[in-house]
Amino acid sequence: MIRLGRIGYVNMAPVFYRLDAEVEELVGVPTDLNRALLAGECDLAPISSIEYARNADRLRILPRLCVGSEGAVDSIQLVSRTPLEHIRTVAVTPESATSVVLTKVLLPEAEHVPLGEEAEATLLIGDAALKSAFEDPTPHHDLGRLWLERTGLPMVFAVWAAPDEPLPGLSELEEALVASVRLARAEPERLAHESSERYGYPAGFLARYFEKLRYSFGPRERAGLLTFLELARDVGELDAVPELRFVTAPAIA
Amino acid sequence: MIRLGRIGYVNMAPVFYRLDAEVEELVGVPTDLNRALLAGECDLAPISSIEYARNADRLRILPRLCVGSEGAVDSIQLVSRTPLEHIRTVAVTPESATSVVLTKVLLPEAEHVPLGEEAEATLLIGDAALKSAFEDPTPHHDLGRLWLERTGLPMVFAVWAAPDEPLPGLSELEEALVASVRLARAEPERLAHESSERYGYPAGFLARYFEKLRYSFGPRERAGLLTFLELARDVGELDAVPELRFVTAPAIA
Structure with a gap:
């Protein structure tokens, strides 16, 4: 069973809204999950953009998911x-x-x-x-x-990363995570009510917050991520901008 | 003495923050002030953009002040x-x-x-x-x-209008209103605290709201206003787009 990292922050709520997949959840703060991912104790987890870049040679990322915002993010x-x-x-x-x-x-x-x-x-x-x-x-x-x-671009705060070894079922799990976001987008009020109960913020406030976040890792988000990594390198926070290497479906045996 | 209209909304706070001018204040809701302005009972007042356009042949506007936003305005x-x-x-x-x-x-x-x-x-x-x-x-x-x-433009919600007859002292009053906004921008925390006491919202909330508003009637705001009036005409809400006629300093006698 895939060991899936889950950060306890409210911005993760849409991705886990109706996740239809058999997984073992590993809940933790971001630094815990980063460590677990790099130590091989976790098969897939959201990881902060700069942490991904610093360990990109050992990781692969999901092509369809990120956590970003186009403009104000409030948090x-x-x-x-x-x-x-x-x-x-x-x-x-x-x-x-x-x-x-x-x-x-x-x-x-x-x-x-x-x-x-x-x-x-x-x-x-x-x-x-x-x-x-x-x-x-x-x-x-x-x-x-x-x-x-x-x-002029969105900012990508986190991507979903997996260790470099091919793992069966990862593409199906990504599909399930994307489907959960899609359903959350289709039922914004139910998402807000449930998240309000779980995280304790007013439901309207959470609905506005989710409206600001971007979960689709589209072409503009990729450009935003690469631009961020380039500028991070320019200020000495990164040695080099890594190539974005994506998880691909494992070859059929 | 100039009879100056003042809307009771919190978005007016920066314009009246430290208004250094001898005026007679006429406080009211927007529709009251529109009526008073057109009836000649008021010499200068903020007026909603579309109401100005509908009565533009009888009004002139201040060239340096508006109430607008570039992007989200929240209200x-x-x-x-x-x-x-x-x-x-x-x-x-x-x-x-x-x-x-x-x-x-x-x-x-x-x-x-x-x-x-x-x-x-x-x-x-x-x-x-x-x-x-x-x-x-x-x-x-x-x-x-x-x-x-x-x-791609700011939205202008209101302009400052005066009846068509030249009135001595109007340019000086505009200068005083602009100076008040400038001081409010330089002292955002004091503005927020005072407005919080007067209007009852949390100070941080008001500071964020004022940060979103635009009071300078610059080239982009004028383009935004004219674009709005053109689109309003296109949907049948305005017969024609009026020329923006500005208050000019009265000729020296």
């Missing part, structure tokens, strides 16, 4: 009283590798310091970002929106 | 379970003339019915739109975002 915010172009220090959370590199790409001049230290800007992700955007009047810069303004 | 939402392209009936509020015409422009096939009647979609504006977006999981389409996707 990644750079909070600062200093105008964007003058920010020289950013306090960053270690929680999200891709967001930290995205900050580096968008503000290459700014030095990063650990969260808690004095800085002109603070990078917030997830719940902390959403809460802050609602409560704190300090200017917030949505990194999904800044990325779109800079590149 | 104008079309709520519907039916996919956008299949919507055939929309229940509309009589509160906002421009939003109703914008809906007509974006969905020319859909018939409008009064709010309360059965319809496939509902147009919500202002508080009702914001509240609904947070609470209701039904799909919401932000009309500012749809407009940007359709035209």
Whole structure:
């Protein structure tokens, strides 16, 4: 049975909405799943874009799924009283590798310091970002929106990766994950209600959040991912831009 | 003394933030102010874009101020379970003339019915739109975002209009209104805190809302306004697209 990684974040809800597949679920935070994937303890998991790129020689990705946004994503915010172009220090959370590199790409001049230290800007992700955007009047810069303004492309935060060895059933599992997203898109209210019960946010709020996310790994998302990896390389966060190597159906024996 | 119309909506807060001008304020809802302006009881007031166009032969507008957004505005939402392209009936509020015409422009096939009647979609504006977006999981389409996707331009919801007769001091008053917006932009946190006390929304929420609004009536906003008026004419909501006639400084006697 395929061992499928599942991150506990609410952005995963559409992919697992009505997943019709026999799998063994491995639930964890992203760093746990990255480790498990690279250690061979997991057969397929969502992995942050930059972490995928750093380990691309040992991984393959699903051709039809990603987690991205075209424009504002709400859950990644750079909070600062200093105008964007003058920010020289950013306090960053270690929680999200891709967001930290995205900050580096968008503000290459700014030095990063650990969260808690004095800085002109603070990078917030997830719940902390959403809460802050609602409560704190300090200017917030949505990194999904800044990325779109800079590149004209969607931002891809995560891809689905598997170890390099061919594994029977992976393409069928991808088909089942895609079908789950499709059904979630067709039943947005039921998805929002169920996710609201499970994750505790208001249903309307979650529906708006899911509307902003992109799960289809189309041509524009691929261009967005490659552009991000190129710019990450340019600021020294990646040695080289890897080729995107996809999982292909195993040859029939 | 100039009689200046003031709409009680929170989107006016930056324009009145630190207005340094001797004026007589006339506070009212938009339809009241439209009437007062056309009846000569008011010398300058914000007026909805379509209402201005319908009375353009009797009005002049300020060249540097508007109320617009580039993309999502949050406070104008079309709520519907039916996919956008299949919507055939929309229940509309009589509160906002421009939003109703914008809906007509974006969905020319859909018939409008009064709010309360059965319809496939509902147009919500202002508080009702914001509240609904947070609470209701039904799909919401932000009309500012749809407009940007359709035209690539900002949407202008209101302009500042004065009766056609030259009035001394109008350009100075415009300068004072522009200066107030500029100061509000420089002190976003104080603006948000003060507006939060006055209007009762959370400060962070208001700061995000003000970040989305555009008050400068620049070349792209003018193109957006003219495009809106052209499309409004095309769907039969306007007889002709008026020339934009601006207030000019009165000749020195």
